Amino acid sequence: MIRALVRILFVAVIATVFVAGAFGGGFVVSRQFFAPAPLPDGGAPADWKPYMPVYWEAWNYVHQDFYKTPIDDSQLVNSSIDGMVNALGDPNTRFVDAKTSAITSSDLSGSFEGIGATVEMKEGRLTVVSPIKGTPADKAGILPGDIILQVDDTVIQNMDVMQAIRLIRGPRGTEVKLVIQRAKQPNLTLTLKRETIRVPFVEARMIEGTTIAYLRLNDFGATAPDEMRAALQELNAQKPTGLIFDLRRNPGGYLNVSVEVASQFLKQGQTVLIEKFKDGRKQEFKAARGGLAAEIPMVLLVDKGSASASEIVAGAIKDYKRATIIGTVTFGKGSVQNVHTLSDKSELRVTIARFFSPLDHEIHHVGITPDIEVTLSDDDIAAKRDPQLDKAIAVLTGKK
């Protein structure tokens, strides 16, 4: 009985070994004839080699399965780069493909093609700050405070403001459809034709009925220092007793331009900012000589739209107590980007450093706190009131 069991067991084990061996053997022999192609690494550097095969696996499946054909490979490569860059987790390090770059690089050149409304993200919603006079946005009746819900077919929600702006802009002559929410009204759908919008970097005037000069800088673009100098000369000719410098909603621009702008208000040799790199290196930028407004009593206006280069200027002015700063806490972007133009004319902005105010105050995620806090409410905007500017005039004229 036991012997029979042992025998059956023996036979079963032998049979299993035979079958498994034959199966395995067949598999191995087959491998000799039909080997799977090794997944490529796509020219990856050594430290990427273990990971890139998964990327090409995904690439293959997309090309094998995706229902819409043909697939635009260069578009996929661009968006892959975008995805890799986004994975760095720094919103200011960005890849802009060649097509988009042609549109956005015009930003700092003083003109762009779009509809001509300044916008900001408020509670995750794209809100119109103001339409620029004479632009398609203005002519279509877009109002400050309007919320842009949708651009063409894309819902705008919790989106990076630059990304939203990129959707709205486009070559002149083309059309863009906006769905707009306005308080107490059904949603409006407007179709606007894009035009070339020219935004002067500098606006200058004397405040009516006073001896106070008003100077506004919209952007730290390449020609801003020249425009500033010209405007200050013109204003100085009218012998102002005070100067209001307005950096509200100024998103920044070139770092070297910020040094030139700050130089107008500081004494030669005063530090404008300290740039700090990852490896611990530091670089200080000093004010140049020949400031045209280094002595005049001054108020600086800032708000949470004052970012980057605006915060460099505001930080220096604050640390040297050069002016009374009025408004609200600034944006808090204290990082410097290096802009590379790549071989195919696409553009890569890489965060390479942080900057600090002359007294070594952190700006990134902190911002510059005004000396006198004055807010600008939606009601103020709707009623075309500007309590921040009013306060600035009051401070300079010595009225309470």
Added chain:
Amino acid sequence: MRTILRVLVILLLTGLIVFVAFFAGFGLNYYQVRTQPTLSDIPKTFPLFWEVWGKIQGDFYGDVPNRQTLTRGAIRGMLQGLNDPHTIYIEPEPARNEQTTLQGETGDIGLNLDIKGGVLTIVAPIPGSPADKAGLRAGDIVLKIGEKEVALHTTPQEAAALLRGPVGSKVSMQVRRIGEPKPMDLELVREKYALPTVEAKVLPNTSYGYIKITMETTETANEFNRALDTLKNQRVTGIVLDLRNNPGGLFPDPVLDIAGQFLKNNDVVLYEKYRDGTEKEYKAGSRRGATDLKVVVLVNNGTASAAEILAGALKDYGRGILIGEPTYGKGSVQSIRRLSDGSALHITTATWLTPKKKQIEGAGLQPDIAVPLTNESIQKGIDPQLNRAIEYLNKGA
């Protein structure tokens, strides 16, 4: 002699088995190699990827994440380049989690989510679920889950993984409802529930039956058949089929069976259209229980996917008119591809067409009679869509 014969038979059999096993192994490898996707040549523009990496590597101020994170970012980005909201990348952990869904084993709050224009949107709360009781509605946009802001292009699967958790634990959410000035903050308790997916009753003071299908699972067709039998025993003369806030679910069997109950023949319920232009037909199930009953179908923007198929088929064959609001427009088919590191891809491989070859994806279905459901009527507990359906069955118009 007999012994020799026996040995011979055993030898022959053994040889045969070994032979078969050998070829099975041979064939397995052959099959694996043949079905492996072959790489179309590496795109000419790909060196740009390494050019960008070179610039980042040298100068980037922050800490550079590990290469695996960056590769996954690249894959995510690649799929976004396809501009298809349902073709998505899923990290290994949620990829494991999603294998357990659709089997009724969900310990969460009962939300069906989708991505619209990059934004995480509620398709519909499952009726009776914590999400439903908390007042969440189709079309609400999810801004935060817990303390975490929902990033643009967060996939429904990633969000669902955040929403799931131990039964009885709490999860907070912030949502925005279009038209409301402020986002709403909610706190929900996760539950485990296996709710019935079909509700049926005779509408009071009428001879009409009301069947509500909340989603499609393995049990739905059976529940529907029982509900229909019960109503027929009560001699109803018409049916209101309520597919509002039905986000779909299991496909194709439940909807093919349910559609079959209403259709006269072995009709095509939908076509699945592939990239090469071929179309696969899905035909109605064989039970014909309600071919003579008048039917009105209630739909809204929470009617999605499999539910839209059912509504589309009844509409196209003239078996039921649609009352309510336009449907959601989710009509594409994804296949799941597992990658070697445990992550997964959902790739859209086909789109759905109604029997009259209308595309569902993006477009949705238009109601024959549009009746909106306003906030006011919800507050007053009135259902104008259902009332319109009864009126239609009464008057035939």
